[in-house]
Amino acid sequence: MFLTNRDMVELQAFRHDLHRHPEVSGEERETARRVVEALRPLAPSKLLTELGGHGVAAVFESQEPGPTLLFRAELDALPIEEKSQADHRSTVAGKGHLCGHDGHSTILLALATGLSRQPIARGRVVLLWQPAEEDGSGAAAVLADPRFAEIRPDFAYSLHNMPGLAFGTVALKSGPVNCASRGMKIRLSGKTAHASQPETGLSPMAAMSRLMPALTALSNGAPPATDFTLATVTHASLGEQAFGIAPGDAEIWVTLRTLIDDRMAELCEKAEQLVVEAAQEAGLDHAISYHDIFFHCENAPEAVAHLEEALTSEGVRFDEGTLPMRASEDFGRQRAICPSAMFFLGAGEKHPALHNPDYDYPDDLTTIGARVFMAVIRKGLG
Ligand SMILES: [Zn+2]
Ligand SMILES: [Zn+2]
Numbered sequence: 001m002f003l004t005n006r007d008m009v010e011l012q013a014f015r016h017d018l019h020r021h022p023e024v025s026g027e028e029r030e031t032a033r034r035v036v037e038a039l040r041p042l043a044p045s046k047l048l049t050e051l052g053g054h055g056v057a058a059v060f061e062s063q064e065p066g067p068t069l070l071f072r073a074e075l076d077a078l079p080i081e082e083k084s085q086a087d088h089r090s091t092v093a094g095k096g097h098l099c100g101h102d103g104h105s106t107i108l109l110a111l112a113t114g115l116s117r118q119p120i121a122r123g124r125v126v127l128l129w130q131p132a133e134e135d136g137s138g139a140a141a142v143l144a145d146p147r148f149a150e151i152r153p154d155f156a157y158s159l160h161n162m163p164g165l166a167f168g169t170v171a172l173k174s175g176p177v178n179c180a181s182r183g184m185k186i187r188l189s190g191k192t193a194h195a196s197q198p199e200t201g202l203s204p205m206a207a208m209s210r211l212m213p214a215l216t217a218l219s220n221g222a223p224p225a226t227d228f229t230l231a232t233v234t235h236a237s238l239g240e241q242a243f244g245i246a247p248g249d250a251e252i253w254v255t256l257r258t259l260i261d262d263r264m265a266e267l268c269e270k271a272e273q274l275v276v277e278a279a280q281e282a283g284l285d286h287a288i289s290y291h292d293i294f295f296h297c298e299n300a301p302e303a304v305a306h307l308e309e310a311l312t313s314e315g316v317r318f319d320e321g322t323l324p325m326r327a328s329e330d331f332g333r334q335r336a337i338c339p340s341a342m343f344f345l346g347a348g349e350k351h352p353a354l355h356n357p358d359y360d361y362p363d364d365l366t367t368i369g370a371r372v373f374m375a376v377i378r379k380g381l382g
Contacts, residue, residue, distance in 0.1 A: 002114040002374055011113075012363050013211030014038055016088035018102035020319050022095040025132035028054040030107075031075045038109055042116035044050060044127075048151065053131040057151050059124055060115040062381065066123025067129070069380055070153035070338075072331060074133035083357040088113060090351050100161040100347070103369075105129055105363030107159070111377070119382030126151045130330075131179040132359055136190030137331040138293045143337065154339040155303050157376060158331045159369050161299075161361060163353050165346030168368050170311055171321025172343040174304045178297035179224060181257040181262045181328040182290050183234075186275050187210070192239070192348035193283035204250035205238060207282040210235060214274050215254050218267060224264035224324045229267050230257040257326060260296045282357050294328035300339030307343055310375035318343070318367060345369055 002009070014034075023031050032054040039047060045061035054075060082089055082096030090096045108127045115125055128151070131354045132138030142148060165171055189207060193201025219233040232255045256269020256271060258264045273287055279286035321344065336342040345365055352359040 001367065001371065002118070002166055003110055003370065006109065007110070008206070008367065009112055011110055011366055013278075014109060014141065015102050015106040015361065015363060015366070016104060019088045019097045020091045022090050022097045023075070024079050024095060025076045025137065025141055028075040028131050029055040032129065032131070032297040033086055035075070035105060035109070035321060037070055039112055042112045044112065046150070047254070048147055051147060052145040053138060055131045055138070055142050055145070056129040058127045059110055060120060060153060061124045062120045062122050064122035066381055068124040068126060068152065069377060070128055070156040071108060072130055072158040072334070073108045073130045075105060075131050076099040076101055076134050076138070077173040078134060078143070078355060080355060080357060084360060086360060091126065096357070097361070098356065098359045099134065099358070100361035101133065103161060103363070103365060104159065106353050106366050107369040107373065110366055114374055115291060117375070120377065123381045125154055125377055125381065133330050136294045136328070136330045137326070139333040143333055147381065152322050155306065156334045156338055158340070159302065159373075160329065160341040160342065161346050161347045162344040162346040163351035163359070164349060165321060165344060167346050167348040167362070168316065168365070169346040170316055170318035171306060171323050171341050172299070172307055172311070172318050172341070173320040173323045174299050174301040176296050176298050176324045177260055178324060178329040179228065179257045179259055179326055179333060180261045180296035180332070181255055181292070181294045182264065183292040184254050184256055184268070184271060185289045186252040186254070188250040188279060188286040189287075190248050191338060193246040195246050198246035200342050201246045201248060202283060203247050204282065204284050205247060206277045207284055208236065208238060208250040208252060211274060211278045212252060214278070215252070215271055218270055224228055224259055224326050226259070227263070228257070228259045229263070230326065231255070231267070231271065257328070259324060294300050295332035297329045297332035297342060298335050299341040300335065303339045303341035306376050307341055307372070310372045310377060313375050314371045316372060
């Protein structure tokens with residue numbers, strides 16, 4: 001084990017500090033500052049900040065040529081009120097680190113600690129604290145940043161803690177592990193009227209109420225590993241909060257999911273067709289836009305093999321678990337750059353689920369995650 005007891009105490013304090021000060025996607029300025037502050041004494045060869053937003057990348061470089069291995073964590077928290085009695089609970093109303101990104105960030109800091117003490121023999125390690133994972137915009141922004149060329153990896157790895165999975169065990173497989181998803185915003189426009197004379201206006205109410213179950217029915221109930229489609233209505237609004245006005249506008253938000261990107265176009269087409277039909281039938285105008293676009297996350301066999309070797313050498317039990325999972329993960333963007341793989345680290349079968357108000361990252365996962373990643377580094381770069 002490359003971390004001392006004193007390291008563990010400091011790493012936990014760092015995690016709790018991030019946890020107390022959650023910042024949501026795109027607003028991670030202070031979180032990034034805390035990461036940079038913790039990195040400075042570890043003297044990375046290079047430190048990039050404000051990468052694709054508030055992203056931070058620390059490079060640990062050897063004098064000898066060799067491959068570049070990138071490890072990614074996330075900086076952002078969620079716009080959810082935390083329900084916790086812990087001393088390190090969120091100090092920001094309505095915001096909380098309820099996905100464990102504070103923990104993932106700490107795992108990378110543990111790696112930086114180890115790399116500063118025992119440099120690699122060849123190549124480079126890039127530790128990337130990525131912004132804005134939760135809304136799917138951060139990975140794309142980091143990859144689009146011109147400075148990404150300075151840290152372009154040959155392999156990329158990531159992990160996510162996973163409640164529901166036995167503590168300290170791992171789910172890992174080659175191929176798709178997270179679904180493709182995107183938010184579809186539908187606007188139906190008619191004409192408002194006085195509530196006493198609704199016949200003089202054009203209300204989208206009937207079209208809206210037919211459309212919501214029709215969209216939901218695009219779900220095929222298949223498990224994620226097969227030809228999976230899921231459409232979930234997440235928000236809807238109609239007219240104004242007033243008794244005197246018959247509504248003229250409606251908005252429906254629906255999240256579309258498929259196992260792989262190739263199937264998404266087809267699901268979008270079907271959903272759009274339903275909207276067009278409903279709007280035409282009712283004589284309404286319509287507008288459709290897409291948001292929070294996540295590519296599916298696909299593990300490259302070569303990168304999976306590196307992780308499997310590391311898990312085996314560290315004595316961490318792993319299997320395919322219930323992968324692929326329905327949820328999305330913007331690490332999926334990485335596969336356009338290089339072979340990449342992500343594994344899922346059990347937070348305990350009874351642990352509160354991700355994004356639940358009572359979720360908190362288990363600190364004991366930090367050493368496990370850090371040991372596995374460090375084993376990948378030592379095996380690949382010495
Ligand atoms: Zn999340
Ligand atoms: Zn997450």
